[in-house]
Amino acid sequence: MRIQTDPPGGAVTGSRFPSSGLRALRPAAFGADPSGERMERIRRSPNYADGVFRNPEGAPRPDGAMLEFARSFFRREERARAVPAGVVPVHATTVADLARPPVSGLRLTWMGHSSVLAEIDGHRVLFDPVWGERCSPFTFAGPKRLHPVPVPLAALGPVDVVVISHDHYDHLDLPTIKALATTDTVFAVPLGIGAHLEHWGVPADRLRELDWHETTKVGGISLTATPARHFCGRGLRNTQHTLWASWAVAGDEHRIYHSGDTGYFEGFKDIGAAYGPFDATMIQIGAYSEFWPDIHMTPEEGMRAHLDLQGGSPSGVMLPIHWATFNLATHPWAEPGEGTVTAAREAGARIALPRPGEPFEPTAGTVPSEPWWRGVALPPRGGRPAAGETASDAAPDTARDTPRDRTADTGDPESVPAG
DSSP, X not given: OOXXXXXXXXXXXXXXXXXXXXXXXXXXXXXXXXXXXXXHHHHHOTTEETTEEOOGGGOOOOOTTHHHHHHXXXXXXXXXXXXXXXXXXXXXXXXXXXXXXXXXXXXXXXXXXXXXXXXXXXXXEEESOOOSSBSSSSSSSSOBOSSOOSSOGGGSOOOSEEEOOOOSTTTSOHHHHHHHHTSSOEEEEETTTHHHXXXXXXXXXXXXXXXXXXXXXXXXXXXXXXXXXXXXXXXXXXXXXXXXXXXEEEOSSOEEEEOOSOOOOTHHHHHHHHHOOOSEEEEEOSSOOTTSTTTSOOHHHHHHHHHHHTTTOOOSEEEEESOSSSOOSSSXXXXXXXXXXXXXXXHTOEEOOOOTTOOBOTTSSOOOOOOGGGGGSOOOTTOSOOTTOOGGGSOOOOGGGSOTTGGGGXXXXXXXXXX
C-alpha cells in the first residue's frame, strides 16, 4: 500500500524536496533513503541494475490503469462490497492461549493482514507487524482497520526476531517499529530497509539486512530472504532502493514460509526445492486486482504457489494472509477467503482458517477450518461458490443487496490503492 498517486510499481514523478526546509517537513513515517556503505552494498547486489532493484524473471511492473481503477474503487456499490457487513470476530483469549507453549513446537497466530506470530522450536518470530490504526504515514488519512488487533503489542511477550518483507505501509508500520525498538528483538529485513529502522531508533547492531538467498541465524533458527515479485516505496519519491522479499525460516524440527507481497512466478518451485518442504506456508491471497496482476496473487495463484513450494504435493498447511483487515482493493471483502476455500478443495490441500488472533498448530490433527467471515459478509448474489467454482464466479452483489450507509464508519473515503 502506498499514498503516492502514480500507478502501482510505476515510476514516481513527484518532486524532490528542493530545500532543507522542505526536507525537514518530511513525515517521519517516510523513513530514510539508504546511503553510504548501505547504498554501496545495494549497488553490489546481483538483483540491482540501472539504479533499481529488479523483479525475478524480468517481471514487468504494472502500468496500473489507475484512472479506471479509481473509477471502480470509488463507486458506491464497489465500496460497500469491499468491507464487512458486520463486526469482524476476533479471537477473545489470545493472551492466555499464547501463555501455554505449543505442544508440537510449532504454532502460528495470525493477527490480521500479513502480521503473524510464529512460535517455532522454542523461538518467536513476528512477521510484518502492523499494530497501527491506519496503514498510512498520516493519522488522519489512509485505510483504517476493519477489526481491532487481537492483542496489545505490549502483551504479546518477548519476540526473538521481527521479520519485514518490504517497506509498504501495510507491512512496515512506524508506531509498531518504534515500540519494538525499545525491546531486545533482532530485525531481519531485505536490503535497504535498515535505513528506515535506524531512522526510527533501531540500533544498527540489531539489524540483519539480507539480499535474496542470504541467510542469518538468530539463536537456533535460520532466516533466509527469498525472491518475491513486487516493488517498494514509502514517500513522495520511489527510488526502488529497498528490496522486497519472501522469507523461509527453519528451526531444529520445523520449516515455515512467509510470502510477503508477491505476484505469482515460477521461482516458488526453486524456493521450495532449496528451503522446503514447509510445515506451513503463509501466503498472500488478498488485495489483488486486474490493474496490478504482476505484484499480488489471487487465491488461485496463492494455492498454486503453495503447491510449488511443497514440490507439487498438497502437504503442509497453507495460512491465507493479506486480507480481511484493510480495504486495499475493489474485490469483495470476503472473496479472498471464499476463493482460498475453493482453491484448496480443488487441489486437495490443507488450509487453516483462523479468526484474527486464534493460535493453531499446523502439524496438529486439526486446524481451524470454519469460514468464520460468512457471518459478517454480504453473500454473492448467486450464493456461495460450489465445488469447482471460484468465489469470483458467483454473481456480484447489486446495489439493493448492500446496506445504504455501510461506508459511513469504515474510513473508506481515505482508502488508496494497495502496494
